[in-house]
Each structure stands twice: as C-alpha cells, then as structure tokens.
Amino acid sequence: MIKFLLMVNKQGQTRLSKYYEHVDIAKRASLEADVVKGCLSRRKDECSFVEYKDYKLVYRQYAALFIMVGINETENELAVFELVHNFVEVLDKYFSRVSELDVSFKMS
Template identity: 45%
Template sequence: MISFVLIVNKTCQTRFAKYYTESTIEHCQFELELAKQCVKRPEHHCLFFEFEGYDIVYRPYASLYIIVGYPPDQENEFGILEWIQLFVETMDIYFDKVTELDLVFQLEKVHMILEEILPKGLLGEANQDRILSPAITTAWNSV
C-alpha cells in the first residue's frame, strides 16, 4: 500500500501532497527534507532510496518531481516507476502537457486523476482509456 504521493518543484516547494496513512510526522518538514534528498541526488544515482522509515521511489519530469513513499519491502520499485509514468502520461493528456500551474490552479482535477489510478493507496486502474473516458472527462470538466 502506498503511504503518500508528493509532487514538488526544483526549489523543493510542494505542489501536491496526498497521504494515505496516518502518521505522526510533521508533514511540512518531512516534505521539505524529502524533496531536498530527491532534487539534490545526482542524475546517475538510482531512483530508489530509504528515508525515515519509508522506501522512496521518485522520478523527475521537466521541472517537477513525483515522489512516492511506502512501508519497506511492500511494493515493487519498478512497478511504482511504471505507475508514476502512467500518472504523468495521464495528466499530460488531460492537461495537454502538465505544468506546475496546472497543479496549482486545477488541484481538484489532479486529485480526481490520482484517485482513479490509486484508490485508497492501492494500485488501481491502469488502463489510460478508462481513466480518460469521455464520461469521466465530462464529469471532471463540470467540477
């Protein structure tokens, strides 16, 4: 089960955060330290690492970093990388190339896409056509 999904920019500002599990961590400080770890890692380093009791998988896209955390040894790192790819591709199609401004001004739509793909922290729908079907798109545009 996924514990959290974060989207941060290159200056380590959190642009989107979704937590699926209860924890006693201080979210702001935790997000900042985790973002720094991801942004400052050299490009040739692995996209997986451990941070404060979580396994972390992240991936940079343009000026954004998508970060996923989960309890140790509960998910497949490569599966999470594929999920991140699906998430970004889906947002790119929906927003016609997702930008940081889309995350700021259309946050509720990002939440809807995420909940379709990752309901309650469990890997859910992986068919992009179903995620972006006309009925769902119409419902999203009416929000």
Template identity: 40%
Template sequence: MIHFVLIVNRRCQTRFSRYYNDNEITKQKSGFELEIARKTVIRKPGQCLFFKHGKYTIVYRIYASLYFVVGCDEQENEFGILESIQAWVEAMDCYFEKVTELDLVFNLEKVHMIMDEIVLKGSLAETNQERVLAPIYALTDA
C-alpha cells in the first residue's frame, strides 16, 4: 500500500503532498516531510532509488530539480512504484507541456486531480495516460 506521495525540490521544500490512511504522520507532517526530503536529496546519483525509513520503504525519482517521493510498505514492489512515478510524470508532462516547479505551485489542484486518477486510497488505480487525463480535459473544456 502507498502511504504518502511527496514532490520536493532541491531545497527540501514540499511542493505537493498526499497522505493515505496514516494519522500518525499527519500530526507531525512538516517535520516528517523535511526529514524524508533531506534523506532523499542528499543521496548520491549512483545510489539505489529506494531506501528504508522507519516502517516505510521510500521510493523516489529525480526529474530536473524535483524529487518525486513515494512512501509505501514492505509488501509493495519498489520497481512497480518507480514505473508508476514515471507514468505520473509523463501524464503531468503531457498536460503541462514539460512540467516545472511553477506548474506545481500555480496548478496544484490539477496535480491533485492527476494523482487522484492514478492512486486511489493508497493503491494504484490507473496508469494509462489517456484515461488519467480525460477527466481533467473534460473539466477544462467545459
């Protein structure tokens, strides 16, 4: 199960966060996000793209200056999570035409909509880019 998704920049500022069924994290959210961001940002380019943090397996990918971070439990397939991050970034690239940090800041509701189409209650629901973006295009065309 996916417990949280974060997008952070190189200065460890959270640009997007979504939590699934973890009340203990939400009590200390800012400190938790900063701790995860710091551990992710300081990793060297040659290191593995996943690591353990407490009871979570942290899986991340770097795109330009943004770190896409997913916290999941041990039963989740880390390579499957890496592929879902790739699908998510591709969907955002298609919608925003090369997604940037400013797109995240000024269109946060669209980023939440894209994420909600891909992950539902902590489980991967959809990875097909056309199906992910169809509801968003329907809302923006109306």
C-alpha cells in the first residue's frame, strides 16, 4: 500500500506531497527531511529502493525532479517504480513536457 508521495527538486525543496494515511504535521517535516536527505545523497548507480523505518522508499529522478513513494513492506517495489514512470508520462502528455514549475504551481 502506498503511504505517501513526494516530489522534490535537486535542492531538496518539496514541490508536492500527498499522504494516504494520517501523519502529524510535526512528524511530516522530519519524515520528509530524512527521506529527501536519504534519497538525494545516493549515487546514480545505486538501487532506487531504500528501506527507511517502517517504509520502503521507491524513488526515481526525472531531470531536476525526484519522485519518492513510501510504501509498506508487502508492496511490490518494481510495480511502484513502473507506476511512477507511468505517472510522469501522463503528466508529460498533460503539460506538454512537464517541468518542476508545472508541478509547483499547477498541481497544488
């Protein structure tokens, strides 16, 4: 099950966040900071799946935008990895070459 989705730029600024279970606002800030720090610090040749506390993180980079999905331990990482790619393809068709600005200002 997907627990949250984050879209973050290379500087670590959250451009979009969506939570599918209740997380306190105070905990969201620390969760996002840890997740972003963990994923942005990884090299390109490393796996796009990371274990973090009670979650498995699946992330993918598109130009200057990182999409990070937190899932539970029973979810299939490869299926979520492909879901992220399909989501980006839909955004790309909708916005005619989606950019960070589209995500920031048109999807809120």
